[in-house]
Amino acid sequence: QVQLVQSGAEVKKPGASVKVSCKASGYIFTSYDFNWVRQAPGQGLEWMGWMNPNNGDTDYAQRFQGRVTMTRDTSKRTAFMELSSLRSEDTAVYYCATIDFQDGDHWGQGTLVTVSS
Amino acid sequence: EIVLTQSPGTLSLSPGERATLSCRASQSVSNNYLAWYQQKPGQVPRLLMYGAYSRAPGVPDRFSGGGSGTDFTLTISRLEPGDFAVYYCQQYGSSPFTFGPGTNVDIK
Numbered sequence: 001q002v003q004l005v006q007s008g009a010e011v012k013k014p015g016a017s018v019k020v021s022c023k024a025s026g027y028i029f030t031s032y033d034f035n036w037v038r039q040a041p042g043q044g045l046e047w048m049g050w051m052n053p054n055n056g057d058t059d060y061a062q063r064f065q066g067r068v069t070m071t072r073d074t075s076k077r078t079a080f081m082e083l084s085s086l087r088s089e090d091t092a093v094y095y096c097a098t099i100d101f102q103d104g105d106h107w108g109q110g111t112l113v114t115v116s117s
Numbered sequence: 118e119i120v121l122t123q124s125p126g127t128l129s130l131s132p133g134e135r136a137t138l139s140c141r142a143s144q145s146v147s148n149n150y151l152a153w154y155q156q157k158p159g160q161v162p163r164l165l166m167y168g169a170y171s172r173a174p175g176v177p178d179r180f181s182g183g184g185s186g187t188d189f190t191l192t193i194s195r196l197e198p199g200d201f202a203v204y205y206c207q208q209y210g211s212s213p214f215t216f217g218p219g220t221n222v223d224i225k
Contacts (some may be wrong), residue, residue, distance in 0.1 A: 017138045035214075037162075037216075044131070044203075044205060044216060044217075044218050045154070045156075045162060045205050045207075045216040045219075046216065047207070047213055047215060049213075049214060050214075057210050061212070061213035061214075062213060063213075093161075095161060097161075097162075099152075099164060101164075101167040101168070101171070101173065102174075103167045103174065104164065104173055104174040104175065105162075105163065105164035105173065107161035107162065108161075110161065114171070
């Protein structure tokens with residue numbers, strides 16, 4: 001079955017970068033786009049962008065432009081989301097997700113990123 | 118950017134009752150590309166509906182979606198204990214694929 005396993009929790013200082021990984025299994029890696037969604041503590045969902053694992057094409061939400069980079073390593077069946085110039089407001093759980101309306105959605109377990117001095 | 122507004126913020130109902138959730142967009146959602154997600158405490162979101170009224174695989178038929186343009190609804194015909202959760206709408210017709218702030222359906 002489809003499974004997305006994300007890297008573990010991170011604690012970063014303001015101004016640093018974080019790179020979250022999302023390892024996929026149980027399906028053809030290039031079948032579904034990867035979406036990245038974050039959720040601040042006690043808050044709602046925020047879409048950050050998506051990446052096409054076939055060709056690496058990306059679409060980022062404007063508010064993250066210049067700070068976010070989504071990539072993949074097809075040989076390792078892994079997608080990555082890197083966020084730079086971190087600030088306290090970036091403290092959140094970061095999710096990768098594949099959302100195919102015919103086959104359903106699959107989500108990673110989430111990665112808590114804490115930004116604190 | 119399309120801004121989504123959900124109402125009410127909280128809906129307090131009893132099991133067996135009908136729930137009607139609203140999602141309003143600041144501009145027309147292209148092709149009615151509007152999805153609904155359910156999120157229970159401590160869990161990841163789950164896709165319920167897409168294209169405004171199509172159920173995702175495995176979603177029971179007590180969930181139904183409707184609407185078009187800027188006004189959309191999610192209806193749960195008879196609430197079951199497992200349905201008490203937060204519900205988010207998301208438009209994916211134009212980037213960024215924004216989410217609404219959510220409606221919390223809790224037990225009365």
